[in-house]
Amino acid sequence: MVVSRDVKFDEDASWNWEVNEDFVNEFFPFFDEDNEGEETWQPSTITSSLFVPRSSQDGTYYFYANAASGTAVDDECKLKFGELKAKRIYRYIVFRIDGQRVVVDKMGSPDENYDNFSASLPSDECRYAVFDFDFTTDENVQKSKIIFIAWSPESARVRMKMVYASSKDRFKRELDGIQVELQATDPSEMSMDIIKSRAV
Structure with missing residues (x-):
């Protein structure tokens, strides 16, 4: 520093x-x-x-100066993420900051797709989210990766953007198994083409 x-x-x-x-x-x-x-x-x-x-x-x-930063993470966040990763019973999980804690906001069933996930993100508020992305490589191999998305739309309040930005890294450390990270301020920055290019 x-x-x-x-x-x-x-x-x-x-x-x-x-x-x-x-x-x-x-x-x-x-x-x-x-x-x-x-x-x-x-x-x-x-x-x-x-x-x-x-x-x-x-x-x-x-x-x-103080070494502490970030918000607390509700135990349900880690529990549901573990179920997504190990059991694949959710297609996606959306998280929000409620007071001084990160909590589960909503979850998508395995039969939901990326459009359902994208539509679940509010247009004027920040969120964290994970998406279980299935894809086929150029070698015709079926794979999946867990995508972490930090959603911070332009229309969100400045203070909210700051809180989410300062808490992101600590929250991510609680979710063991994230393979790709993406930050988006607009749906065009997290399109399916972008998701696939980052995952491959």
Whole structure:
């Protein structure tokens, strides 16, 4: 990490591994959506967030560092993912962040297809999802891969995008068996052609 000479660290607040991450959305600057996207910093109180900038009276930014990040993952997320991977009883699973936890939002039966999955994603809210993709290689070999999709549509609230982005890697680590990752802001970025090109 590179820090400029104008940045100071509060070492007493640094790397507290025991703090529960209740303010993950403060990892990023807060964008005031009612003020045409003008960037404003959060109030000057120490929280458990990673590298949260705080402006002092002399204009110097102080960064309070903490190693914790991400939201908690509900046990059902891991259970249902395990069933998709081992038993293949779902075609897809969609997850959402509810408060400070990632929870299961909806599931698709094995006979549903990619169009059903794509239609299940909201047009104005972020989601995580996994899709069990079956395909045939150029050598005529039947295969399947589990695709992880981070869905972040342009019309979603800025704050929501920040929370999902900051929690993604931790959530992915809980799902052992993901083979391909895709990030999409529009349906065209997760078309069947793109999915297949990434899977092959």
